[in-house]
Amino acid sequence: xxxxxxxxxxxxxxxxxxxxxxxxxxxxxxxxxxxxxxxxxxxxxxxxxxxxxxxxxxxxxxxxxxxxxxxxxxxxxxxxxxxxxxxxxxxxxxxxxxxxxxxxxxxxxxxxxxxxxxxxxxxxxxxxxxxxxxxxxxxxxxxxxxxxxxxxxxxxxxxxxxxxxxxxxxxxxxxxxxxxxxxxxxxxxxxxxxxxxxxxxxxxxxxxxxxxxxx
Ligand code: TMP
Numbered sequence: 001x002x003x004x005x006x007x008x009x010x011x012x013x014x015x016x017x018x019x020x021x022x023x024x025x026x027x028x029x030x031x032x033x034x035x036x037x038x039x040x041x042x043x044x045x046x047x048x049x050x051x052x053x054x055x056x057x058x059x060x061x062x063x064x065x066x067x068x069x070x071x072x073x074x075x076x077x078x079x080x081x082x083x084x085x086x087x088x089x090x091x092x093x094x095x096x097x098x099x100x101x102x103x104x105x106x107x108x109x110x111x112x113x114x115x116x117x118x119x120x121x122x123x124x125x126x127x128x129x130x131x132x133x134x135x136x137x138x139x140x141x142x143x144x145x146x147x148x149x150x151x152x153x154x155x156x157x158x159x160x161x162x163x164x165x166x167x168x169x170x171x172x173x174x175x176x177x178x179x180x181x182x183x184x185x186x187x188x189x190x191x192x193x194x195x196x197x198x199x200x201x202x203x204x205x206x207x208x209x210x211x212x213x214x215x
Contacts, residue, residue, distance in 0.1 A: 003083030004032075004213065005134075007094040009177060010142030011170045012163045013149030013156075014193045016092060019140075019204050024090050026205075026214060035082040038092035039070065043077045046070035054160040060108035067098050068116045075134060080124050094136055095121065096180045101162065104176025105169050135187060138211060140204060141177055142193035146170035 006023070008016045024034045040050035049070040053063055071094070082089050095117055102108045117133060124134035146167045153163060181188040189207035193200055208214045 003086050004088045005079065005083060005091070005136045005138075006088065006208075006213075007091045007096070007136040007139045008142065009093060009096045009100070009139055010144065010191075010193060011100075011146060011149050011173050011177075013153040014142035014144045015152065015197070015200065016140075016142050018197065019142075019201055020090060020092050022201060023204060023208065024088075026208075027088050027090070030214060033085070033087040035078065035087050035089045037074070037078055037089065039074060039094055039097065040067050041070065042074040042079075042091075043070075045073045054162065057161070060102050060106040061112075063106065064098060064102045064108055064113060064116060067102070068120045071095065071098075072120045075121065075124055080134070091136070094139070096139060096141070096177060099180050100173045100176035104179065105162075105165070105173040107172070135184070137187070138208070138213065139184075139188045140191055140207060141181060141188050142191050142200070143174070143177070144193040146174055148194055 008020050010016055020036070024036045027034050039046070040053055041047045049066050052058075053066050053070075058066075079089050079091070098117075099110065099113055103110045103113050121134040123132075149170060150167050153159070181190060189211075191200060191203045191207065195203075205214065
């Protein structure tokens with residue numbers, strides 16, 4: 001059985017968390033071994049970098065280098081070995097978040113991010129030619145108007161550096177996700193996150209089933 005890599009994306013407040021756990025359970029119920037992980041994070045080093053990225057002010061290049069350093073460690077230690085063992089990797093955010101947050105939100109150079117992506121994700125899957133990038137097989141993008149996300153987040157918890165950004169920032173981040181979607185439309189499934197939790201879950205199931213990943 002070959003490994004399968006599924007990522008979840010969306011602006012802060014889009015409501016990914018419960019559905020990530022539910023999808024992992026649904027896959028396990030089908031007998032698949034699931035590695036549930038997140039970015040930035042997933043290893044000791046990457047979690048340490050996450051704390052810095054989410055709390056310390058820094059310029060957008062520094063931020064990009066740190067999230068890609070965290071990603072490299074995560075790929076080498078966790079994601080690539082799990083895929084090689086035929087597991088399903090379910091990851092809360094991956095590289096699309098860097099393009100959306102650092103590229104679109106912070107207006108950092110998209111082409112520099114593409115170069116970092118090629119360095120960090122190139123030649124990871126042994127079955128692929130060295131120039132092929134490791135990317136998720138499926139990216140579930142929870143799309144939600146920035147205003148609605150802000151209302152959901154209001155008062156929920158102490159905001160981190162990104163959650164404290166104004167609505168205009170999240171509108172740019174959303175546009176960044178839309179751009180990534182347009183650059184890889186078959187990898188992405190757009191989930192309308194502006195519905196009830198049951199409706200969102202049904203959309204997640206539809207996306208996964210239509211690709212033959214769940215019965
Ligand atoms: P979350 O895991 O609680 O969603 O928080 C992660 C935060 O980090 C979120 O605001 C998005 C941000 N982020 C980036 O800015 N760049 C990245 O590459 C990733 C993976 C996350």
